[in-house]
Amino acid sequence: MPPDLADRFDPALAARMQGADPASAGGLPAFLGIEVTECSPGVLAARVDVVPALLTPFGAAHGGVLAVLVDHVLGAVCYPVIPRGAWAATTEFKVNYLAPVREGILEARAEIIALGNRIAVVCIEARSNGDRVGLAQGTVTIRAPIPPPA
Amino acid sequence: MPPDLADRFDPALAARMQGADPASAGGLPAFLGIEVTECSPGVLAARVDVVPALLTPFGAAHGGVLAVLVDHVLGAVCYPVIPRGAWAATTEFKVNYLAPVREGILEARAEIIALGNRIAVVCIEARSNGDRVGLAQGTVTIRAPIPPPA
Amino acid sequence: MPPDLADRFDPALAARMQGADPASAGGLPAFLGIEVTECSPGVLAARVDVVPALLTPFGAAHGGVLAVLVDHVLGAVCYPVIPRGAWAATTEFKVNYLAPVREGILEARAEIIALGNRIAVVCIEARSNGDRVGLAQGTVTIRAPIPPPA
Amino acid sequence: MPPDLADRFDPALAARMQGADPASAGGLPAFLGIEVTECSPGVLAARVDVVPALLTPFGAAHGGVLAVLVDHVLGAVCYPVIPRGAWAATTEFKVNYLAPVREGILEARAEIIALGNRIAVVCIEARSNGDRVGLAQGTVTIRAPIPPPA
Numbered sequence: 001m002p003p004d005l006a007d008r009f010d011p012a013l014a015a016r017m018q019g020a021d022p023a024s025a026g027g028l029p030a031f032l033g034i035e036v037t038e039c040s041p042g043v044l045a046a047r048v049d050v051v052p053a054l055l056t057p058f059g060a061a062h063g064g065v066l067a068v069l070v071d072h073v074l075g076a077v078c079y080p081v082i083p084r085g086a087w088a089a090t091t092e093f094k095v096n097y098l099a100p101v102r103e104g105i106l107e108a109r110a111e112i113i114a115l116g117n118r119i120a121v122v123c124i125e126a127r128s129n130g131d132r133v134g135l136a137q138g139t140v141t142i143r144a145p146i147p148p149p150a
Numbered sequence: 151m152p153p154d155l156a157d158r159f160d161p162a163l164a165a166r167m168q169g170a171d172p173a174s175a176g177g178l179p180a181f182l183g184i185e186v187t188e189c190s191p192g193v194l195a196a197r198v199d200v201v202p203a204l205l206t207p208f209g210a211a212h213g214g215v216l217a218v219l220v221d222h223v224l225g226a227v228c229y230p231v232i233p234r235g236a237w238a239a240t241t242e243f244k245v246n247y248l249a250p251v252r253e254g255i256l257e258a259r260a261e262i263i264a265l266g267n268r269i270a271v272v273c274i275e276a277r278s279n280g281d282r283v284g285l286a287q288g289t290v291t292i293r294a295p296i297p298p299p300a
Numbered sequence: 301m302p303p304d305l306a307d308r309f310d311p312a313l314a315a316r317m318q319g320a321d322p323a324s325a326g327g328l329p330a331f332l333g334i335e336v337t338e339c340s341p342g343v344l345a346a347r348v349d350v351v352p353a354l355l356t357p358f359g360a361a362h363g364g365v366l367a368v369l370v371d372h373v374l375g376a377v378c379y380p381v382i383p384r385g386a387w388a389a390t391t392e393f394k395v396n397y398l399a400p401v402r403e404g405i406l407e408a409r410a411e412i413i414a415l416g417n418r419i420a421v422v423c424i425e426a427r428s429n430g431d432r433v434g435l436a437q438g439t440v441t442i443r444a445p446i447p448p449p450a
Numbered sequence: 451m452p453p454d455l456a457d458r459f460d461p462a463l464a465a466r467m468q469g470a471d472p473a474s475a476g477g478l479p480a481f482l483g484i485e486v487t488e489c490s491p492g493v494l495a496a497r498v499d500v501v502p503a504l505l506t507p508f509g510a511a512h513g514g515v516l517a518v519l520v521d522h523v524l525g526a527v528c529y530p531v532i533p534r535g536a537w538a539a540t541t542e543f544k545v546n547y548l549a550p551v552r553e554g555i556l557e558a559r560a561e562i563i564a565l566g567n568r569i570a571v572v573c574i575e576a577r578s579n580g581d582r583v584g585l586a587q588g589t590v591t592i593r594a595p596i597p598p599p600a
Binding site: 356 | 513
Binding site for chain 2: 026027028029031032053054055056058060062063064065067068070071072074075087089090091092093094095096097100
């Protein structure tokens with residue numbers, strides 16, 4: 001963890017993120033029921049319950065489930081340590097699928113490895129039922145907020 | 151395109167994939183309404199209508215939308231050129247986000263760059279409203295099917 | 301190719317890069333004998349002669365040969381289209397090895413896919429003896445020059 | 451670390467790798483002087499002395515130096531835990547550059563995250579003078595040896 005993450009940490013925001021109702025987010029995170037389970041300086045964990053509707057005809061979770069979770073925690077881990085109102089936009093990420101997930105909880109844990117004024121690099125490990133099932137690494141660009149279309 | 155993709159191509163499967171009702175797939179692809187718009191030897195294109203429910207509070211499509219689409223076409227482009235019943239499992243992919251998508255159609259076009267007995271490498275370009283918005287590259291492992299849990 | 305690359309293109313710099321003696325660069329590029337064979341707006345190709353000294357005990361080129369070439373063209377393709385004196389620093393790249401290279405010429409061709417004020421995204425294809433042997437994708441940060449240590 | 455790496459570990463090979471003279475390897479590893487500093491089950495560290503010849507005109511180590519080191523440890527960490535004579539071929543890797551390296555020792559530490567019969571996934575962290583300067587993740591295919599050309 002870069003040394004000054006604790007100084008930049010916004011515990012109130014972290015508490016809101018951790019307590020949020022997954023359904024309230026809307027869109028993809030609500031569809032998957034992404035729930036933040038840990039949010040500390042430079043670290044964020046979130047999980048999805050791999051219900052049968054998320055499996056492919058081959059009986060494993062669609063790769064997109066892990067991909068969404070990776071993209072989600074990649075940005076989310078940044079918000080408590082960047083200025084209020086700034087936007088953590090995914091520049092890119094890479095994910096390895098280590099084992100199929102067939103049921104139970106899929107949890108991803110993101111850790112900020114480097115944080116500059118404009119760029120953060122994050123490492124993400126995903127586990128399910130005690131096994132590592134995914135490993136990812138991504139780059140986030142920190143931007144001033146872009147207002148939504150009127 | 152590797153030279154022998156046309157010989158391995160299963161046009162009947164391709165036609166079924168292209169004509170499939172997005173809602174019939176269930177899970178993430180149905181939630182996003184992923185529709186296959188082109189399926190030829192070594193190439194597959196699919197698209198998503200970026201409805202407001204898929205936007206984040208910042209007004210851009212959640213990065214997970216492109217991530218799911220990338221993962222989806224990465225595997226789907228392989229099925230018409232691998233043996234019936236084989237499984238195209240994502241080993242890994244990497245995606246760059248080139249521009250935010252705020253509305254309209256998001257389309258990803260996958261092209262098989264290399265295909266061996268066990269591994270395929272695929273390049274994917276995503277466009278929206280005429281602009282390139284994503285670029286991805288991934289590795290797929292071709293496996294005999296794993297039966298779903300009883 | 302992004303539409304305005306031709307307007308930003310510095311043909312004098314491109315000509316110098318294309319005509320440069322590989323030995324004059326020093327360091328890794330000189331050791332490998334990297335020679336720029338094409339330099340046009342948004343595109344740069346360079347090649348290495350895969351001499352026996354670059355093979356591993358298994359008789360294939362060390363993966364580092366392609367990795368250096370990828371990193372090299374990733375930055376080099378940017379210089380003729382960024383301000384004089386700016387620095388094209390590799391943020392990250394990803395490379396797939398498609399086939400071993402045992403002899404002959406290894407050539408990589410880089411194409412700028414997106415170019416903003418601060419970030420460029422580049423796609424790179426490597427070929428040897430007519431076959432695709434590598435595919436890469438990378439992100440470059442454009443920075444004001446950092447002076448070398450005194 | 452996957453649980454059975456210790457059982458597969460070949461300590462004699464590891465000892466040879468750790469004690470090898472960098473110059474004896476030839477090619478790129480000898481040019482860079484890559485020295486293995488640690489080799490235990492599932493972990494391998496190696497380092498390069500960043501001499502002035504490895505710097506670019508901007509005064510930072512050429513990105514290729516880290517790229518070669520990453521590719522090198524990615525394969526090397528596998529050899530002591532795969533069958534004698536098998537070949538650990540890089541399928542792909544992705545590397546993030548976190549900070550420029552201007553002098554001193556560059557060290558990369560590879561750790562096997564997953565190891566199956568055919569594929570290994572490896573995470574690599576690079577440090578210099580106490581700082582993290584690179585993060586990488588790669589996929590290795592384990593193959594029976596391919597004899598060098600006659």
